[in-house]
Amino acid sequence: MSLIEVSNLSKIYADDGVETPALQGVSFSIDAGEFVAIMGPSGSGKSTLLHILGFLDRQSSGTYRFDGKSIDEYGEEGLAEVRNHAFGFVFQSFNLLARASVLENVKLPLLYSGVPERDWNRIAEVAIEQVGLSHRTNYVPSQLSGGERQRVAIARALVLQPKVIFADEPTGNLDSKSGRTIMEILQHLNEAEGHTVILITHETYTAEHAARIIHIIDGTVASDERVAHRHRADDGFIK
Numbered sequence: 001m002s003l004i005e006v007s008n009l010s011k012i013y014a015d016d017g018v019e020t021p022a023l024q025g026v027s028f029s030i031d032a033g034e035f036v037a038i039m040g041p042s043g044s045g046k047s048t049l050l051h052i053l054g055f056l057d058r059q060s061s062g063t064y065r066f067d068g069k070s071i072d073e074y075g076e077e078g079l080a081e082v083r084n085h086a087f088g089f090v091f092q093s094f095n096l097l098a099r100a101s102v103l104e105n106v107k108l109p110l111l112y113s114g115v116p117e118r119d120w121n122r123i124a125e126v127a128i129e130q131v132g133l134s135h136r137t138n139y140v141p142s143q144l145s146g147g148e149r150q151r152v153a154i155a156r157a158l159v160l161q162p163k164v165i166f167a168d169e170p171t172g173n174l175d176s177k178s179g180r181t182i183m184e185i186l187q188h189l190n191e192a193e194g195h196t197v198i199l200i201t202h203e204t205y206t207a208e209h210a211a212r213i214i215h216i217i218d219g220t221v222a223s224d225e226r227v228a229h230r231h232r233a234d235d236g237f238i239k
Contacts, residue, residue, distance in 0.1 A: 001068055002029035003163065003196060004053065009062035011048050011219075022048040024219045026062070030198065032163070035190040037199040037210035045219040047168060050200050054166050055083040067163070084112060088157030088165045092172035094149045096141045096156075102128060103137045106155045113160055127155040130193075131185055147178030154185060158195075165189065168200045183209040183231070205231070 011023040022045045030036050040046045051057040052064060055071065064071045066082065074082065096105050106124040115123065128134055131151040141149050150170055157165055167186060171179030187209050189195045199210055207213050209231045215222040 003032040003067055004030040005063075005065040006053075007063045009049075009052065009059050009064060011045070011052065011057070012060045022219055023052075023059070026216075026219070026221055028214055028221060028224055030196070032196055033190070033194050034212065035187065035197045035199070035210045037201055037207035037213045038216060039201055039204070039207045039213050040216035040222075041202055044216045046200050046202075046216045048219075049216065050166055050168055050198070053198065054087050054089060054164075055079045084109065085160055086163045088160070088162035090150070090153050090157050090165065090167040090170045092169040094141070094146075094153050094173075096149060096152055098141055101138050101140055102133060102144075102152050102155075105141070105152055106159055108156060109159050115160075124155075124159055127158040128152075130158060130189070131155045145178065146174050147181055150174060150178070150182050151185065154182070154189075158189070162195075164196045164198060166198050166200075169202070170199070171201070171203070171206055179206065187231075 006029070007027050009023055009026040010021065013020045013022055026049065038046045038049060048057070052059050058071065067086070071079070097108070103121065103124055106127055107120050110120045110123065125134070125137065128137055131154050133148060133151050133155065136144060136148060141152070144152070165186070170182050170186070174182065183206055186197050186199070190197045197210070199207065201207050208227050208229065210227060211230060212224070212226050214224045
């Protein structure tokens, strides 16, 4: 059974009686442990698709099953539970608290997790170590480079060991070197640690760190193919 199953998914936005289709008849499945890039130009519907997959929005029609259960079977509390514990999100803009330290930012998901407070620092420190930032634990975001800020965002996404990491244009605000490092970290988390990663991007080079690329054009799946020449992670990427 696939971890994610999407069948004939459509999303229509209505504004003052005008309907605008964002997704039309999208179907695919993703197995646990895959690294899949959803690629397309601006306005193609890829971010709308991520919002639905991440339980941040609902489809207008069609079905979405996560871990064998339809999104329509979850109540609001159930949706929040999955979103908070099974999903980790990494966004282009980092979304870090400016006055909070690296450790405090990474601990944020633990506040509502049910994990005993005495364990928060230890768990957050493990996630920070996974992205190579143990030497920056007490820094605030203004003391970090853009690439380091995105590493903090990845550590925050990892802290509850989610089933899926959603990365929405994670290299969009970074220079090429920092962007490569972020992609290598995500690839390492997938290959070495088994995390399912779903990447949203418009860049071919970034997408080719994934093992599979789903191309979205005008709200439909234009192609769904394995990556023939995948970029490989450097085992010494964390510096």
